[in-house]
Amino acid sequence: MPIAELDQFIDKGSRAKDTFYEKALVYQQAKNMKRQPAKRWNDTKVDxxxxxMWAEIIDSVLTKVENAMQRRSNPFGDDWQKFMNANEILESLEESMSELSFTEE
Known part of the structure; x- marks a missing residue:
């Protein structure tokens, strides 16, 4: 499954991406404000x-779905969208994003 298709599928089928972006943007802006004024990033770099960060989430989801489809008795064959719907992966991802909180390392 192409990663761009997965991203689009998630974006159309849930609020997970929007929720993630809202939280991650606040986190990155706060992190940016802690930098020395001369070293602060512009808005484009923060974005x-x-x-x-979102690309890393999508890559992780892609890997997990592909592995799950290979491991299980998968009646959906290569139809990853049906697999994701049947296993409520969008709902799970949306719930995970709503519970997500960022902390400084």
């Missing part, structure tokens, strides 16, 4: 950091 790119959030995009990179």
């Amino acid at each position: 790119r950091a959030v995009d990179k």
Whole structure:
């Protein structure tokens, strides 16, 4: 399954991406304000950091879905969208994003 299709599927089928972006943007902006004024990022760079964080989430979801489809007796064959719907993966992802909180390392 192409990663871009997965991203689009998640974006259309749930609020997980929106929820993640709202929280990650607040986190990255707070992190940015802690930098020395001369080293602070502009809005574009902050947005790119959030995009990179989301890309890591999508990559993780992709890996987990592909592994689950290979391990189980999968009646859906290669139809990952039906597999995700049948296993309520969007709902689970949306719930995870709503419970997500970022902390400083």
